Amino acid sequence: MxxxxxxxxxxxxxxxxxxxxxxxxxxxxxxxxxxxxxxxxxxxxxxxxxxxxxxxxxxxxxxxxxxxxxxxxxxxxxxxxxxxxxxxxxIAAATNPSVEERVTKAEGEIELLKSDVAALKGEAEYKRIGKSEAQAGDYVKFDDPPSYLTDKEYYEIIRLDLYGDPQIIDDEEDEFDTYGFDFEVYRKAGAASVEAEPKPERLKVGDYAKVVQEYHHQNGEIIILRDRGSERSDTFPFQSERLDGTTGDIFGHRHLVRATDEEVAEAKRATAERKKWAEIGRGVGEYKVGDVVAYDDPEWFQNSGIGEVIELMDGTPCVLATDSRGSKVPIYVSTEQVELVTPVEARFDR
Known part of the structure; x- marks a missing residue:
């Protein structure tokens, strides 16, 4: 051709x-x-x-x-x-356009002018950046994407994977890995509201951070950032410390976001709960026959009180206790409705 x-x-x-x-x-x-x-x-x-x-x-x-x-x-x-x-x-050349055609053309030119003015003011402007600069919150735009993505649509990056490839949510509300596809990266810039937003402080040693991509199966874990010392590099500056005090994995900035106070508080609570159960050699919510538990069951017992675990079915304890009518009955109670009072190993009556 x-x-x-x-x-x-x-x-x-x-x-x-x-x-x-x-x-x-x-x-x-x-x-x-x-x-x-x-x-x-x-x-x-x-x-x-x-x-x-x-x-x-x-x-x-x-x-x-x-x-x-x-x-x-x-x-x-x-x-x-x-x-x-x-x-x-x-484009067909109209030698004698009608009034309607002229009005339509003028309206279109006005809209284009508004768009140009908005761009000059920095409203809703996307600035193209290098792929190596991409981070969560930036956008990717595809040229001739697969059917579950829209051509020239801006898709927000939810995180980067271990290799730096952006992860987005596609038109079918599924997570999509951009690896192997042709796209460009953009950053929203220029709008007054965007420029006025405070820039997030870069993570440093001693900060609490949350893992935002699957990395050694720790996605979502809250960690404390520690210095790697002589092994520190620009790509992987941090050695992580888990909230239980044990040493974790090695991370770089792109793997992490700053953890909120609420996330840190919840992670500390969960860590303390795991430690408490680990001290008696069990996992969280692991009950045994003979445990004394406090229960709160408005549906079957219709009261709260103290009972004994007499049986387990797939980890769910069957508690023998006195119900609201004064009868002593066995009822299966979900682990969310019971709390360990005395483990069977620590009972003096056994």
Missing amino acids: ANLVSVKTLDMVNGEITKVAYDGAAYERVEGEAQIGDIVLVKEAWGDQNVGEFFVVTYTKSGISDQIVGMNGNTCEASSYKCRLKIFRK
Whole structure:
């Protein structure tokens, strides 16, 4: 197929060509299926052949899953894995536009002017940054993404994985790994409200942090940051310390966010609970027959009191205690409704 070397770019938006000129006529970017006489820009093809070149559409026909677009005797499947095309269609020149057409055109120009003014003021502006600068809260934008993503939509980065690849939520509300896909990274900047927001303080040794990506299966864990000493590096500056005092894994800034006071308090409470159970050789909520427990069961016992665990079913204790009517009955009570008073190993009556 013959490449059109005389195509001139007339307009671009966010780095994307939206209008071109060829052979004395203007062509604008359109979506959908191509038509004979359109101009197409090859964005992706097998072996990168003809990528970045323009061609005239000479025929079209239906394919198995998409439209087949012919260009000077050659074929290529539009908007699919075989070949990705950007379609431009000739703009019809209106020699005597109606009043309605002139009004519509003027309204469109006004909206464009408003958009330009907003961009100058920095409202809703996205600044393109390098992929190595990406962090949680930045955005990615795809060119010809898979079906569960929208072309040119800004997707917020929820975190980076161990290798620095952005993780986002796709259109189907599922987590999506960007590894292997073509995208650019953007940062929201320029808007007064964004600029006014205080910049988060960079994490340092001694801070409490939360692991924000799966790394040695610690996603969500609260840790204390410790210095790695002579083994410190710009990529992995921290040695972590778990809240129980044991040494954890090695982390870098991209793996972590600052933990809130509420998260730290809850993590400390959970750590103390694990320690308390570990001192008697059990996991949290691990009951044994013979334990004395306090219970609160408004549904079956219809009261609260003290009882004895006489049986276990899949970890759920059956408590023998006096109910609200004065009868001593055995009832299975969820572990959330009981609290260990005396473990069986510490009972003096045994």
